[in-house]
Amino acid sequence: xxxxxxxxxxxxxxxxxxxxxxxxxPCATITSALHTSSMTEDHIATLKVRRDRMMQQxxxxxQWGQGERWGSAVIDTGMKRLALTDADKxxxxxxxxxxxxxxxxxxxxxxxxxFAVRPGTNPDLPPIYAGSxxxxxxxxxxxxxxxxxxxxxxxxxxLQENDIQTDHPIGLVNxxxxxxxxxxxxxxxxGVWAGVVPLEKAYASQDVGGSGSTVRSELERIGYLGPRxxxxxxxxxxxxxxxxxxxxxxLENNQQKIGVVNGAQAYKWFTVVVKGxxxxxxxxxxxxxxxxxxxxxxxINHSNVVANNSGALASTGILTLQPGSVNVIPSHVRFSLDxxxxxxxxxxxxxxxxxxxxxxxxxxxxxxxxxxPSAGTLPMEVTWATDYHSPAVHFDQGCINAVRxxxxxxxxxxxxxxxxxxxxxxxxxxxxxxxxxxxIFVPSKGGISHHPExxxxxxDCALGAAVLLQAMLRYDRGHNxx
Amino acid sequence: xxxxxxxxxxxxxxxxxxxxxxxxxPCATITSALHTSSMTEDHIATLKVRRDRMMQQxxxxxQWGQGERWGSAVIDTGMKRLALTDADKxxxxxxxxxxxxxxxxxxxxxxxxxFAVRPGTNPDLPPIYAGSxxxxxxxxxxxxxxxxxxxxxxxxxxLQENDIQTDHPIGLVNxxxxxxxxxxxxxxxxGVWAGVVPLEKAYASQDVGGSGSTVRSELERIGYLGPRxxxxxxxxxxxxxxxxxxxxxxLENNQQKIGVVNGAQAYKWFTVVVKGxxxxxxxxxxxxxxxxxxxxxxxINHSNVVANNSGALASTGILTLQPGSVNVIPSHVRFSLDxxxxxxxxxxxxxxxxxxxxxxxxxxxxxxxxxxPSAGTLPMEVTWATDYHSPAVHFDQGCINAVRxxxxxxxxxxxxxxxxxxxxxxxxxxxxxxxxxxxIFVPSKGGISHHPExxxxxxDCALGAAVLLQAMLRYDRGHNxx
Numbered sequence: 001x002x003x004x005x006x007x008x009x010x011x012x013x014x015x016x017x018x019x020x021x022x023x024x025x026p027c028a029t030i031t032s033a034l035h036t037s038s039m040t041e042d043h044i045a046t047l048k049v050r051r052d053r054m055m056q057q058x059x060x061x062x063q064w065g066q067g068e069r070w071g072s073a074v075i076d077t078g079m080k081r082l083a084l085t086d087a088d089k090x091x092x093x094x095x096x097x098x099x100x101x102x103x104x105x106x107x108x109x110x111x112x113x114x115f116a117v118r119p120g121t122n123p124d125l126p127p128i129y130a131g132s133x134x135x136x137x138x139x140x141x142x143x144x145x146x147x148x149x150x151x152x153x154x155x156x157x158x159l160q161e162n163d164i165q166t167d168h169p170i171g172l173v174n175x176x177x178x179x180x181x182x183x184x185x186x187x188x189x190x191g192v193w194a195g196v197v198p199l200e201k202a203y204a205s206q207d208v209g210g211s212g213s214t215v216r217s218e219l220e221r222i223g224y225l226g227p228r229x230x231x232x233x234x235x236x237x238x239x240x241x242x243x244x245x246x247x248x249x250x251l252e253n254n255q256q257k258i259g260v261v262n263g264a265q266a267y268k269w270f271t272v273v274v275k276g277x278x279x280x281x282x283x284x285x286x287x288x289x290x291x292x293x294x295x296x297x298x299x300i301n302h303s304n305v306v307a308n309n310s311g312a313l314a315s316t317g318i319l320t321l322q323p324g325s326v327n328v329i330p331s332h333v334r335f336s337l338d339x340x341x342x343x344x345x346x347x348x349x350x351x352x353x354x355x356x357x358x359x360x361x362x363x364x365x366x367x368x369x370x371x372x373p374s375a376g377t378l379p380m381e382v383t384w385a386t387d388y389h390s391p392a393v394h395f396d397q398g399c400i401n402a403v404r405x406x407x408x409x410x411x412x413x414x415x416x417x418x419x420x421x422x423x424x425x426x427x428x429x430x431x432x433x434x435x436x437x438x439x440i441f442v443p444s445k446g447g448i449s450h451h452p453e454x455x456x457x458x459x460d461c462a463l464g465a466a467v468l469l470q471a472m473l474r475y476d477r478g479h480n481x482x
Numbered sequence: 483x484x485x486x487x488x489x490x491x492x493x494x495x496x497x498x499x500x501x502x503x504x505x506x507x508p509c510a511t512i513t514s515a516l517h518t519s520s521m522t523e524d525h526i527a528t529l530k531v532r533r534d535r536m537m538q539q540x541x542x543x544x545q546w547g548q549g550e551r552w553g554s555a556v557i558d559t560g561m562k563r564l565a566l567t568d569a570d571k572x573x574x575x576x577x578x579x580x581x582x583x584x585x586x587x588x589x590x591x592x593x594x595x596x597f598a599v600r601p602g603t604n605p606d607l608p609p610i611y612a613g614s615x616x617x618x619x620x621x622x623x624x625x626x627x628x629x630x631x632x633x634x635x636x637x638x639x640x641l642q643e644n645d646i647q648t649d650h651p652i653g654l655v656n657x658x659x660x661x662x663x664x665x666x667x668x669x670x671x672x673g674v675w676a677g678v679v680p681l682e683k684a685y686a687s688q689d690v691g692g693s694g695s696t697v698r699s700e701l702e703r704i705g706y707l708g709p710r711x712x713x714x715x716x717x718x719x720x721x722x723x724x725x726x727x728x729x730x731x732x733l734e735n736n737q738q739k740i741g742v743v744n745g746a747q748a749y750k751w752f753t754v755v756v757k758g759x760x761x762x763x764x765x766x767x768x769x770x771x772x773x774x775x776x777x778x779x780x781x782i783n784h785s786n787v788v789a790n791n792s793g794a795l796a797s798t799g800i801l802t803l804q805p806g807s808v809n810v811i812p813s814h815v816r817f818s819l820d821x822x823x824x825x826x827x828x829x830x831x832x833x834x835x836x837x838x839x840x841x842x843x844x845x846x847x848x849x850x851x852x853x854x855p856s857a858g859t860l861p862m863e864v865t866w867a868t869d870y871h872s873p874a875v876h877f878d879q880g881c882i883n884a885v886r887x888x889x890x891x892x893x894x895x896x897x898x899x900x901x902x903x904x905x906x907x908x909x910x911x912x913x914x915x916x917x918x919x920x921x922i923f924v925p926s927k928g929g930i931s932h933h934p935e936x937x938x939x940x941x942d943c944a945l946g947a948a949v950l951l952q953a954m955l956r957y958d959r960g961h962n963x964x
Contacts, residue, residue: 246765247762247765248761248762248765248766248767248770249766249767249770250767253770265764267764269808269809278933279730279929279930280729280730280905280906280931280932281795281797281799281820281822281905282730282747282749282795282820282822282904282905282906282907283728283729283730283904283905283906283929283931284730284731284795284905284929285730285731285732285795286786286789286790286795288730288731288735288929291786291797293782293798293799293801294782294783294786294798296779297778297779297780297782297783298779298783300775300776300779301776301779301780301783301853304768304773304776304855304856304857305853305856307768308768308856308857309856313763313764313766313767313768315763315773315809315811316775316776316812317763317775317805317806317807317808317809317810317811317812318803318806318807318808319775319801319803321800321801323799324799324800325799325800326751326799326800326818326820326869327797327799327820327906328799328932329797329799330798330799336808338763338764338808338809340763340764369853370853371783371787371851371852371853373786374786374787374790374791375786375790387808422764422765423762423763423764423765423766424762424764424765424809425764447761447765447766447770448761449762449765450760450762450810451760
């Protein structure tokens with residue numbers, strides 16, 4: 001109960017409805033109508049969001065999908081807002097109404113992506129979008145995705161209440177089912193938009209809960225199967241900016257506030273299978289074993305050493321074995337291997353070295369950097385299968401510069417932000433295939449995400465939202481038609 | 483098909499029934515009625531069994547429970563004779579008839595253990611027993627257990643046809659459900675006899691196949707729930723000898739024929755749980771992880787090193803992890819640890835060292851003999867639970883001597899046999915708690931058992947059976963009442 005109080009205390013009492021908050025109040029130092037083309041750098045740098053309003057709205061709208069209680073430690077901030085559920089429909093309905101009330105035109109495409117657009121002054125220009133997602137993991141938190149959408153709305157609110165005009169329209173997109181938690185394709189709807197996921201494959205994706213529902217049937221059921229094709233032609237963008245939590249500990253550990261995200265890591269997923277020989281644990285001497293688990297353990301440890309030496313990441317998240325009895329030496333071990341680096345070349349280098357070294361380990365040969373086996377080992381077979389490959393993504397330099405300049409303007413000191421590469425996939429990885437894109441990271445407490453304890457301070461959320469807004473305005477100013 | 487032919491070819495055509503073989507023919511050099519007390523060492527040393535007859539009977543009776551075909555490689559010697567099934571009943575019925583035809587009295591106790599006893603000349607002495615089991619693993623072979631019973635029958639046959647009289651009665655026991663494969667308590671019925679498994683617990687043990695059958699209901703169903711208590715008082719023994727396959731590679735690797743088994747290893751089973759922290763594999767730097775699987779992998783490798791340095795065995799046969807996703811670092815890993823040595827003190831020493839070292843590994847501290855982590859690690863929690871403890875068993879010196887002398891007599895050269903410790907549990911471990919006991923091992927090809935490829939040459943089976951017979955006669959001679 002202490003824990004409940006401590007965490008709930010961060011957010012106040014959730015008693016007022018979001019729409020009861022005033023909207024028309026002036027914000028920061030902007031006091032009269034302005035066009036971005038006539039705003040000075042100083043004007044833009046002082047443009048902030050209203051922290052308490054944004055955060056109150058974030059928490060209020062988390063009434064839809066508020067997570068189940070989490071074990072004995074009750075954590076009120078847990079979220080379970082799986083894509084295209086009733087909870088998702090409720091927050092979408094709220095989002096549509098809220099965007100309309102801010103003067104936006106709202107359209108929905110055939111993947112249920114919702115595009116809210118505040119008109120610009122130049123009818124020939126496509127919108128500059130902020131975008132992220134309102135769906136969560138089944139045991140998720142309140143920041144992953146949600147913050148990016150709420151910050152976009154707050155930016156639209158600030159533009160409206162300060163009567164700021166932009167050359168490009170300013171848009172906000174809620175991408176459908178980014179998490180891949182209910183329908184097991186991550187970034188599925190930005191993927192369809194970008195042409196990397198076929199529409200029919202996306203539509204056919206089934207609820208992992210076994211209900212038999214598909215993306216298409218659930219889009220229809222909740223009324224979000226829109227008429228517009230999910231393509232860059234039907235919904236063009238001038239640029240896409242995404243504010244997101246880091247989901248890692250780098251900013252926190254370096255006491256920094258903003259990550260200027262210049263791209264996304266390359267990653268490659270493998271399944272490695274080791275075949276040894278089942279034998280009785282009591283009757284088989286150590287030097288007469290084909291212990292597939294012992295060899296797999298040495299491989300996992302070695303992958304960690306090799307990746308670390310190359311500045312890459314290597315991780316095993318799944319491991320299964322056969323036959324699985326206390327007194328039988330495992331004959332078969334199957335494990336996943338996830339290799340990542342911001343450089344495609346380094347991923348390839350680590351992969352190739354590990355393929356050579358695993359083969360040697362399976363044969364009981366000495367491998368540099370790997371403790372030799374304490375006893376001999378029977379030669380074993382090791383096979384690799386490549387399950388997924390996502391090459392490195394490099395965001396647009398113009399968008400990155402807009403974010404970096406905005407971070408400098410908001411934070412004042414270059415020690416408080418850093419360039420970084422996203423370790424995870426995001427909808428921005430898909431948009432970057434077609435339009436100039438960049439991302440903004442804010443710190444994740446303890447690096448935790450996809451967990452009810454996911455948390456980012458109100459201050460950091462507001463700083464990130466200000467950088468998002470300023471970056472969009474700077475991009476507009478830098479790419480207008482004049 | 484090549485494989486089928488090669489293996490089937492070892493055994494001939496299986497065309498004649500076991501009971502069609504002649505029994506009254508004289509064997510070896512013994513040509514007239516003799517009492518063991520008046521037999522010379524030379525007499526005993528020349529007493530052999532009839533190899534072809536014994537092996538033909540072994541294979542013929544494997545018609546009951548002949549294994550299913552094994553994948554694409556058809557192996558005709560696979561066995562699936564689960565305890566108390568119809569196949570087990572069939573071989574039991576044959577066993578009872580065969581023993582009676584050899585002049586034995588046959589009784590069945592409340593665990594279905596079948597005792598066949600050939601009378602001795604001294605009515606005050608309890609029988610010297612050979613014993614083993616006729617049940618198999620679901621994918622077992624034809625030698626584990628079965629050989630011991632068949633060799634005992636062949637010994638009785640040799641005694642009968644050579645009209646050899648013994649002071650003690652000579653018995654043969656088929657212990658019910660040694661494997662623990664269908665009812666998951668190994669050595670269950672010798673365990674009840676020895677008082678280490680309560681009768682009610684044994685009776686209540688349920689078919690792992692989910693049929694709902696229990697040991698008791700199946701004993702009743704097949705007609706083998708006997709009236710006699712399963713106790714040493716109700717069924718006394720002067721000694722218990724068991725011929726068994728080694729189930730390991732030591733004899734084969736040393737080109738030896740007989741293992742003089744002086745006891746059974748101590749072993750202790752543990753469940754080790756490592757608790758780290760789930761995190762995204764893409765966003766979490768290597769030095770900010772609480773990777774429970776990486777730490778478990780280092781522990782498993784280290785347990786191998788430590789055990790090997792102490793001449794002990796350490797094995798992990800089961801490992802499970804959570805949450806189990808390619809891109810999530812495992813937060814929880816649970817693995818089994820099986821530590822064995824012929825010395826109780828060494829098991830304890832390895833256990834204590836590993837408890838200290840695992841704690842250090844979980845904290846990321848350096849441990850001698852264990853590669854340090856390539857990057858830092860978050861401190862993790864490690865807990866141990868003891869699941870099972872079987873202290874070292876030391877067989878009876880008199881029985882061991884009888885086996886060793888017989889091995890020397892049968893083999894001629896001390897280079898062809900060795901003293902050894904059983905790595906696995908056997909019914910003899912239970913009998914040794916009450917009566918003088920020893921075991922005889924014969925080589926297992928490739929160390930393989932509990933598998934259709936389990937195989938021991940006819941020659942080695944016959945050598946083992948001769949040692950069994952001679953050891954019983956020597957024990958009789960050495961422990962008669964004169």
